[in-house]
Amino acid sequence: xAGPAHDPSxxxxxxxxxxxxxxxxxxDKTDLIPLASALAAAGVEIVSTGxxxxxxxxxxxxxxxxxxVTGFPESLDGRVKTLHPSVHAGLLADLRLEDHERxxxxxxxxxxELVVVNLYPFVETVSSGAVGDDVVxxxxxxxxxxxxxxxxxxxxxxxxxxxxxxxxIIAAAGNGGTTLTQRRELAARAFDHTAGYDRAVATxxxxxxxxxxxxxxxxxxxxxxxxxxxRYGENSHQRAAIxxxxxxxxxxxxxxxxxxxxxxxxxxDADAALRAAFDLIKPAVAIIKHANPCxxxxxxxxxxxxxxxxxxxxHECDPVSAFGGVIAANRTVTxxxxxxxxxxxxxxxxxxxxxxEALEVFKLKKNLRVLQLPTDWRQEPMDVxxxxxxxxxxDADRFPDDIESVAKNWELVxxxxxxxxxxxxLIFAWKTCRAVKSNAIVLAQGSATVGIGMGQVNRVDxxxxxxxxxxxxxxxxxxxxxxxxxxADGPQVLIDAGVSAIIQPGGSVRDAEVIEAARAAGVTMFFxxxxxxxx
Numbered sequence: 001x002a003g004p005a006h007d008p009s010x011x012x013x014x015x016x017x018x019x020x021x022x023x024x025x026x027x028d029k030t031d032l033i034p035l036a037s038a039l040a041a042a043g044v045e046i047v048s049t050g051x052x053x054x055x056x057x058x059x060x061x062x063x064x065x066x067x068x069v070t071g072f073p074e075s076l077d078g079r080v081k082t083l084h085p086s087v088h089a090g091l092l093a094d095l096r097l098e099d100h101e102r103x104x105x106x107x108x109x110x111x112x113e114l115v116v117v118n119l120y121p122f123v124e125t126v127s128s129g130a131v132g133d134d135v136v137x138x139x140x141x142x143x144x145x146x147x148x149x150x151x152x153x154x155x156x157x158x159x160x161x162x163x164x165x166x167x168x169i170i171a172a173a174g175n176g177g178t179t180l181t182q183r184r185e186l187a188a189r190a191f192d193h194t195a196g197y198d199r200a201v202a203t204x205x206x207x208x209x210x211x212x213x214x215x216x217x218x219x220x221x222x223x224x225x226x227x228x229x230x231r232y233g234e235n236s237h238q239r240a241a242i243x244x245x246x247x248x249x250x251x252x253x254x255x256x257x258x259x260x261x262x263x264x265x266x267x268x269d270a271d272a273a274l275r276a277a278f279d280l281i282k283p284a285v286a287i288i289k290h291a292n293p294c295x296x297x298x299x300x301x302x303x304x305x306x307x308x309x310x311x312x313x314x315h316e317c318d319p320v321s322a323f324g325g326v327i328a329a330n331r332t333v334t335x336x337x338x339x340x341x342x343x344x345x346x347x348x349x350x351x352x353x354x355x356x357e358a359l360e361v362f363k364l365k366k367n368l369r370v371l372q373l374p375t376d377w378r379q380e381p382m383d384v385x386x387x388x389x390x391x392x393x394x395d396a397d398r399f400p401d402d403i404e405s406v407a408k409n410w411e412l413v414x415x416x417x418x419x420x421x422x423x424x425x426l427i428f429a430w431k432t433c434r435a436v437k438s439n440a441i442v443l444a445q446g447s448a449t450v451g452i453g454m455g456q457v458n459r460v461d462x463x464x465x466x467x468x469x470x471x472x473x474x475x476x477x478x479x480x481x482x483x484x485x486x487x488a489d490g491p492q493v494l495i496d497a498g499v500s501a502i503i504q505p506g507g508s509v510r511d512a513e514v515i516e517a518a519r520a521a522g523v524t525m526f527f528x529x530x531x532x533x534x535x
Contacts, residue, residue, distance in 0.1 A: 017158070022114035032055060032056070039170075040061045042173040070087060085109070088149055091115065096155055114157070115150040119194075147159055232264065250274075257354070279431050283310050284296065293454075297314040308340055323344070327350070425445065425446065428444055438455070466479075467494065475498030475499075479494050484504055484514075
């Protein structure tokens with residue numbers, strides 16, 4: 001049903017709206033007290049609910065409980081607080097109309113010029129693993145109603161749904177009020193906020209209670225807010241920005257401790273580096289360039305400084321390509337590792353933490369971008385990729401934590417089962433080949449890469465590239481291939497270079513030829529039955 005029609009001549013102009021009365025009810029109390037302090041200093045009456053009111057009052061500021069406005073107590077465990085005409089008439093009254101102003105006076109209701117509301121943490125609750133009524137109780141009803149009412153009435157009311165907007169509101173409250181342009185922009189953000197919230201709730205109802213582990217969601221909601229506009233994208237003529245997702249815990253949430261601003265390519269490479277380094281359980285370092293590894297390694301046995309050892313071994317794989325690379329460490333970066341980097345040009349280094357002394361060394365490299373991961377960082381369970389007209393969703397390609405147990409079931413098709421040290425090296429090669437763009441070939445010695453062939457359109461060229469980069473180190477190394485060998489020519493390149501063992505998925509119609517080549521050379525070969533394409 002359409003709303004009432006009004007004569008345009010009845011509307012009075014209203015641009016600057018002084019803030020005299022604010023309704024504040026927030027779940028996320030970030031920067032709430034500075035906001036309340038600024039509003040109080042500007043003489044704004046603050047009306048609030050529940051824990052928000054208590055927080056403001058405990059900080060020493062005057063606050064009016066919403067129950068004194070409605071004349072009705074907060075009830076039903078907080079389910080009913082603001083759903084009342086004394087609140088919503090104050091939000092929806094269009095004071096450009098004399099008739100609305102008259103009706104408010106007759107009803108004894110005062111208008112609001114500012115509403116600060118953020119919603120119950122529904123997405124975070126679902127992400128935490130909560131189920132059933134614990135999730136249902138985080139479905140906000142009064143909050144979205146207030147947000148939508150205020151946003152509809154943006155001609156008179158400024159609606160704020162994020163602490164990121166507080167500084168602008170604080171400035172406006174102390175400088176005459178909010179402008180029409182400002183209120184309209186806030187309204188757009190508010191409707192986007194409630195739309196994303198409603199979609200998350202709808203998705204949970206559709207999938208969260210009935211989906212099985214074998215199903216993918218019927219509806220997919222990806223909500224993100226622009227964190228920063230970047231200088232440009234992959235190339236200087238492309239616009240770019242980075243967005244953060246609600247409940248995110250990845251590279252977008254990392255804290256930059258120093259250095260130039262991050263670029264689009266920096267973020268892509270840093271994420272790829274984390275993917276490679278954190279696949280490994282032991283102290284490990286990955287060096288990435290254009291989303292491909294220049295080197296990956298774990299610490300040498302009995303190393304005095306394991307993470308510094310891992311970095312040196314990764315760097316030795318391809319020092320030329322590592323110039324200007326992006327580095328990820330899966331442990332705290334030590335002073336020794338920082339000193340190793342002193343004379344190596346590096347774009348970005350990202351790690352869970354940094355020794356204070358290491359940061360002092362990095363200060364000498366003022367352009368080096370140093371990123372500290374959030375404490376809750378973890379790899380994403382799903383991969384999403386945009387395609388024209390839609391997107392693709394898949395389970396993330398992950399290795400089981402007990403891969404050593406899994407390795408016992410790999411099919412030995414040639415040679416003898418190797419000793420423990422070489423088996424560990426094969427497992428390392430198999431895990432690191434997942435981080436290499438297909439077609440991928442990884443040569444490894446002592447759980448460090450020594451030669452990598454990546455991104456070729458045929459596997460034999462990847463073999464040649466890996467062997468060429470390894471040089472003399474190819475002799476005695478082990479090899480991992482992310483997919484099966486379609487012909488025996490690729491393995492022959494590796495065999496001629498002196499490799500001792502090969503691990504691959506198997507499954508080619510010419511597997512018998514490939515196995516025969518390995519057996520003729522006395523080379524050990526395993527079939528895993530699982531490939532690791534990475535495009």
